[in-house]
Amino acid sequence: MSNIALQEAIAAAGKPYAKVAETINAVGAENGRAMYYDAAAIAHWLSGTVPMAGTIPIIVETFTRLLGHDLTAPDLGWPHIEAVSEEPWGGDPVTWVARLGKDDMLNRRSLLTTGLYSLAALNLPTEPHIITARSGEPRRAGASDVERIRTMCGQFSTADDLFGGGHARAAVLAYLIHEVAPLLHGTTGRARPELFTAASQMTYLAAFMASDAGDAAGLAQRYYIQAIRLAEEAGDPTAKATALRGLATQAVELGHPTRAVDLAEAAASTLSGGCPARARAWMAGMCADAHAANGNTRAALNALRQAEVNLDRADSVPEAQWTGAYRRASLEHQTGTALAQLADLPAAERHLSNSVRARHGGERRSRVLIASRLAGLQVRRRCPDTAAATILELREDLPLLTSGRVKNELTRLRSAWVPARTNPAVGRADRLISSLANR
Structure with a gap:
């Protein structure tokens, strides 16, 4: 029996089957599920086939985004899923x-x-937080x-x-x-x-x-x-801004830059003039990331300047504050990632390199993550041998890390330098990454 509810939802979304399937796969990837649906899968569902129960919530979230309002599984013609x-x-x-x-x-x-x-x-929420009676x-x-x-x-x-x-x-x-x-x-x-x-x-x-x-x-x-x-x-406005910033960072990494801008700006506006200058610098740097991801060059550069001004005014020891060890190395990283988004690759490489060099021994994950992004940028600049050297310098650090973000960066890097794997240095770096992936 044809699934009329699903057919109407697809029509309302105004997307071809392949695009709907692509969006479902992307939502699955956000949530740690590798999914490979295509137009044929959509056609099967329309003919009455019901997806696996574990997949239905992801499809429902996809159509909620496509249509702009909340849906349930029955709205798409499928049984209710407890969630x-x-x-x-x-x-x-x-x-x-x-x-x-x-x-x-x-x-x-x-x-x-x-x-x-x-x-x-x-x-x-637009309403003030109500303290719960416990x-x-x-x-x-x-x-x-x-x-x-x-x-x-x-x-x-x-x-x-x-x-x-x-x-x-x-x-x-x-x-x-x-x-x-x-x-x-x-x-x-x-x-x-x-x-x-x-x-x-x-x-x-x-x-x-x-x-x-x-x-x-x-x-x-x-x-x-x-x-x-x-x-x-x-x-506590600083703690609130810190958590808002976390949501903004996540939105950038998952490919939702417009939402990231809203969250980053909310984080920055949460801080009052009495909050530490280092915290205001941290939030301004996040605004730069978000605006750059959203393609707004002027806003991104203005935010970077604001971050630098506030960082210069900071008079506290970075490690003494919860708002991250935000210091010059952190600003160099955010400047590099913002400029990479804005396609200023030479300047982005310079700032990311500065950030990697400035990281101390206790910042292993940050150093490796930024170096992995730097290597990806170096491949984009058609310097795969330089990228390989960047990765090979991490040979002692990589086995000690358990980080999905680092793994994802290295996976993208391996795909990017496939044409250069005959280069001896690239080959060594590729084998190093491969050996870690197979552990």
Whole structure:
């Protein structure tokens, strides 16, 4: 029996079958699912074939984007699929964090279909955050509680920088679930805002690690959203801006630059004049990334200048602030990526090279990620031997990393230098990457 509902949805989208299939595959890739549908698959569905249950939520999200309004599986002529589809901006953020962490640890496979990355979730609420009344025995949070969380967050962040987001994630989640979340129920006292800021920072780290590990993008998105909401409850604009920036970075990397601009600008506007200049520089740099990805040269260059001005004004030690170790090496990276988006490849290569050279030993993942992007840029500039040399300098670092973002950069690099594999240096670099992929 023909699927009339699906036929009407495709007609309303105004896209050919091949384009619809391409979009479905892209949404699947965002969420960690390799999918290879084509026009023939669409034709089969129209004739009455029902896709696999695990695929239906991805198709529903695709048509939600194409049509601009929420849909369900029955709207496309298919059976209802049970899914965790609650609005991530609603409900209690503490409950959200605990549930996300438990699902992440124990049932990560289900998140591929029940925690999809959603463009609708990037629409920021217009109403002020309402503090949820929580059950739990009243207790006073003390400075010692806050110090423990911040110290552990710093330790986990150091491990993340050294070994990538795929390493020690279970330990981070266990700490978030069993140590942090319980403290937030029924808490009173002077230290309560700082406790919620610390919880926001730990949740942000869980989001960042999920994103770097290459897990379902929707999982990281939901962590980021709850980090924003916890920061709002703490009344901490810097923590809120940091989590908004995480959403913006994710949107750029997943190919949604217009949304990224909105999120980056929201992050920057969240900061008041009293916020650290280093934090304002960090947010301005993100605005530059987003505007460049969106093709707005003037706005990107203006944001880079603003980042540089604020960084020059910063009078704190970078490592002393949660807002990242944002320093000259960080600005060089963002300048390089922005200029690469704007097709100024020689200048982009210079800035990325500067950033790689300035990274200290504890920034292994950042150094390797930026060097991988630099190598890709060098191939674009028709210098595959230089790109190979860049990669071969990482031979000691690469085996120590567990990072989906690094893996994706290296996969793209290998595809880009295929015509040059007869070059001895390129061949050695290619074998190095291949040996790591097969481990």
